[in-house]
Amino acid sequence: MRGAGGATLLIASTGGHLEQLVRLHRRLQPAPKSVEWVTFDDPQSRSLLAGEVVHYVPYVAPRSYSSVVRNIPAAERILRHGRFARIVTTGSAITLSFLPIARARGVECHFIESAARADGPSLTASLVAALPGMRMYSQYPAWADEKWQYRGSVFDSYRPLDIEPPPGGLARRVVVTFGTMRTYGFRRAAEALAKTLPSVLAPGATVLWQVGVTDVSGLGLEAKTSIPASELKAAIAESDLVVAHAGVGSALTSLDLGKAPVLLVRRRAHNEMVDDHQTMIAGELDRRGLGVSAEPGELTSEHLSRALAISVEREPVGKPFLLRS
Template sequence: MNGHTVETAQKLLLIASTGGHLAELIRLEPLLRAHPSSLWVTFKTPQSETLLRGRNVLYLPYIKPRAVLTVIQAMLIFAARLGRERFDGAVSTGSGIALACLPVARVRGIPTRYIESMGRTHGPSMTGRLLHAIGGTAMYTQSPRWARGRWQPHPSALTSYRAVPTPRRPESPRLFVTLGTIGGYRFDALVDAVLATGLADSRTVWQLGTTTRDDLPGSVHTMMNSAEFEAAASAADVVISHAGVGTLLTLLDLGLHPLMVGRRAHRGEHVDDHQADMEHLLDGLSVGRYLEVEQLTADVVRSAADWRVTHGEAVDVAADQRQIDLSDREIDLSDPTKDSVA
């Protein structure tokens, strides 16, 4: 129970889209005093089925970015579930699923909190801006650089990771290429860039999502469950990934120092360019490297094999970043004023 007794825990709604949003909420759960009867609300994917096995889960229809009609459908399903149970609070790390659920919970008198993704280093997402405008929800950011007004700072798990040099640069590194699971957005530019390095071979493992290809050497997968993903990543000398927060957290937990390549909206690879924010996220910690597609070269790939990552206790960061460590504080969702940090 993360150091809390069942008697002091809260029955929460833990709401997150799959991918990075779910990965972050799972890591933030120890701060929330969640009772074992808490309900996770997400989409049904190999990731969620693996990570939430044995927990109470409500699966909602997959919500593509800014898909208004699907948001409404999910709201109706969620509202029906709230009619059958009582909850002490609702917490979400986004994205669109937060718009479907937090306003409904608030109308039912359930205290709500939104924690913006750690990948949003320059300002809130569209989901965050809309929830801020709607009001009634306690708003948090994991990027202290823009914490102001109603946006209060929240600790980021990334401060506990450290890069360690392990010089072993192979001439022909074994590659694992992962494009994530987001529906409706291809990432052919990254696949083509990997092929252009000349390093992809029969040992390469590809996880492509919706980027279907029939011209690739090695082993090709549309989706992988967590065990398959971790096995492929751990066996690789270098992991090349789309710049998704969930993928980054998983790779860091495995001790890997990944190359994270940003999707760009002008190529139709995502709804906006928020993945580029990962450059700032990684620069200060050096636990991975952010790249644009054009920067991916054979030398860059080989050099990535010289690093690994360790995971320890969270440490202080520069005072001018206003990072506030709440890891030893209990958070009571019944009183939003207790969430505020001066």
């Protein structure tokens, strides 16, 4: 194997894929001797990976295979010197530029499927699984098998706690985030919240809106396209209520800071996402009591009030994630 005893290269698209890998890489066994990262350049990655060795590559939109091809020279350059003993990735399409080259060079490669995939692998993971010698992992035991090993989930470190809601059941500080996606808006969620959120707001309440590329014109919202991760985390930590799109990254950020978010599901039929995998995330966290799942068109004040009465506790150290030899 090339790079024996060398560094581990960690690869993830920004958003939920990166949020998962940031958490999971600390649980990897055997533990990496040193790590370098490959991801996209945006405020989230700059904040999460501050002080790390990071190789930024051009953005790859979901299922944009022309972008995958354009990133192959960057992958060749990064992998050329053979200093990496292994690659660990949580996807998504960013990995298609790297893994075929890495396997051809004899680099050990591990693909951890996203916690968003509760009932089977994504298209990217299915493509990657066909490469000889790939080590593949599911975060759900229900569909794990000899090929797809189950070694735990990024959600295993959290448990819900019942708490007293704020006085009068009204929130004083609220954070709304639709994530960092660059290609899909979420107008339905903005419209639903503009209508429903005031019913649970205390007088003088503040609402921080991060809406990405969502068009919020005409809704009377003071919204931001993007907020640095450190600023967003500080706001969530101080909030009474978090409402998010049902992306893994937004959910994990909320859980880390003790909040059970209301999770609004993006739908492919409304051109809000490439597929309907967010239903799986929202459903799994609702089942675990770690979030409240809702369709934007069905959002009520009851959904918001439920979240106001839940806190989340996190284990300081998660269970080891054992990589296959």
